[in-house]
Amino acid sequence: MLVGIPKEIKNNENRVAITPAGVANLVHAGHRVFVEKSAGVGSGFLDDQYTVAGAKIVTAEEAWSVDMVMKVKEPLPEEYGYFHEGLILFTYLHLAPEPALTKALTDNKVVGIAYETVQLSNGVLPLLVPMSEVAGRMATQLGAQFLEQPHGGKGILLGGIPGVSRGKVVIVGGGHVGTNAAKVAIGLGADVTILDLNPERLRQLDDIFGHSINTLISNPYNLAEAVSEADLVVGAVLIPGAKAPKLVTEDMIKSMKNGSVIIDVAIDQGGIFETTDRITTHDDPTYVKHGVVHYAVANMPGAVPRTSTLGLTNCTVPYAIQIANKGYVKACLEDEALLKGINTLDGYVTFKAVAEAHGLEYKEAKELLESSPSHII
Numbered sequence: 001m002l003v004g005i006p007k008e009i010k011n012n013e014n015r016v017a018i019t020p021a022g023v024a025n026l027v028h029a030g031h032r033v034f035v036e037k038s039a040g041v042g043s044g045f046l047d048d049q050y051t052v053a054g055a056k057i058v059t060a061e062e063a064w065s066v067d068m069v070m071k072v073k074e075p076l077p078e079e080y081g082y083f084h085e086g087l088i089l090f091t092y093l094h095l096a097p098e099p100a101l102t103k104a105l106t107d108n109k110v111v112g113i114a115y116e117t118v119q120l121s122n123g124v125l126p127l128l129v130p131m132s133e134v135a136g137r138m139a140t141q142l143g144a145q146f147l148e149q150p151h152g153g154k155g156i157l158l159g160g161i162p163g164v165s166r167g168k169v170v171i172v173g174g175g176h177v178g179t180n181a182a183k184v185a186i187g188l189g190a191d192v193t194i195l196d197l198n199p200e201r202l203r204q205l206d207d208i209f210g211h212s213i214n215t216l217i218s219n220p221y222n223l224a225e226a227v228s229e230a231d232l233v234v235g236a237v238l239i240p241g242a243k244a245p246k247l248v249t250e251d252m253i254k255s256m257k258n259g260s261v262i263i264d265v266a267i268d269q270g271g272i273f274e275t276t277d278r279i280t281t282h283d284d285p286t287y288v289k290h291g292v293v294h295y296a297v298a299n300m301p302g303a304v305p306r307t308s309t310l311g312l313t314n315c316t317v318p319y320a321i322q323i324a325n326k327g328y329v330k331a332c333l334e335d336e337a338l339l340k341g342i343n344t345l346d347g348y349v350t351f352k353a354v355a356e357a358h359g360l361e362y363k364e365a366k367e368l369l370e371s372s373p374s375h376i377i
């Protein structure tokens, strides 16, 4: 199979979908790899390293004229023109809040396999986890920074000092982002509260962190109370593949003190705060609404590309090799986790929550794959 790796074009997105080691693995398995010129530079990988590993350095157009494109972020409108029928696109897609991208993929009959919906039988999302680890740790780090007065915050140190109280961090959603945000917040000495809908998850968090955290079941009453007292709120809720629920209302934001900070990590799925009505960029990451600093960058790990590229590709490349070796039909029919990653196929939306988000017809990927000529042969 011919695999293409375009350079990412999103604002300050310096991750790349493959390392030279990943290229060597694909080449060793008998595949060809086209890497767009300078695609890896932001992550510290030079064209020469890719060449030595067996890749060919090409233009953007050539990197898209392949059987399978591996990317990091969802394609931007400038890239839709490269879509072609039967192209396998293996990347984060986040289609629920993206009607135009969903249409471009279905109109062009692209096989859209989304990293974020590949799901193991125990519910874990193996290709989202590494970036959630990064974004969760960054969320507290960034929150602490934006609480500093020169960055628009109320001017508090999350850990306090002897004789002065600690800052309050409220984390909504106790999954991978939430747990990693908590680790850093506890390390800084903050007063940490985690809300989750799932009591079993709260039990696990209690076992992990003990008395270093407070746990609260997530409901509008508890959320309103916790948010009103918080210095920093981290939005870390996920319903896989679906648009994020707007759990924190505008009134709750109004109840926060001026100079408080919210970090809406879940903005890639639309965000959980009613007031994060737009995505921000690493160039201009915050805006102030009702006196509260809002951060809503949808590619947070792009700011630490070296760590993120290594962490992401550790997990994505083994799946890419499966797809390249077997073809997507066989690979997805033989691996339930990968099958769940298919969001668009043969011109249809094949992920229920995405179809529901856009009012489009839903078709089961398995059915379409089983009736595909390459399966029948």
Ligand SMILES: NC(=O)C1=CN([C@@H]2O[C@H](COP(=O)(O)OP(=O)(O)OC[C@H]3O[C@@H](n4cnc5c(N)ncnc54)[C@H](O)[C@@H]3O)[C@@H](O)[C@H]2O)C=CC1
Residues within 6 Å of the ligand: 116, 128, 129, 131, 132, 133, 135, 172, 173, 174, 175, 176, 177, 178, 195, 196, 197, 198, 201, 218, 236, 237, 238, 239, 245, 247, 264, 265, 266, 267, 268, 269, 297, 298, 299, 300, 301
């Ligand atoms: N902005 C960015 O750059 C990045 C964003 N993300 C996003 O962060 C979000 C969270 O991801 P993960 O932590 O990996 O998901 P996860 O699945 O590990 O955790 C989500 C948690 O939310 C909980 N939850 C669901 N409904 C809830 C409710 N009503 N109230 C409270 N908790 C609720 C679940 O029980 C679960 O524990 C996702 O949207 C993900 O795509 C991840 C990485 C980077």
Ligand SMILES: CC(=O)C(=O)O
Residues within 6 Å of the ligand: 073, 092, 116, 128, 131, 132, 268, 298, 299, 300, 301, 302
């Ligand atoms: C998960 C995601 O949106 C990211 O890593 O950018």
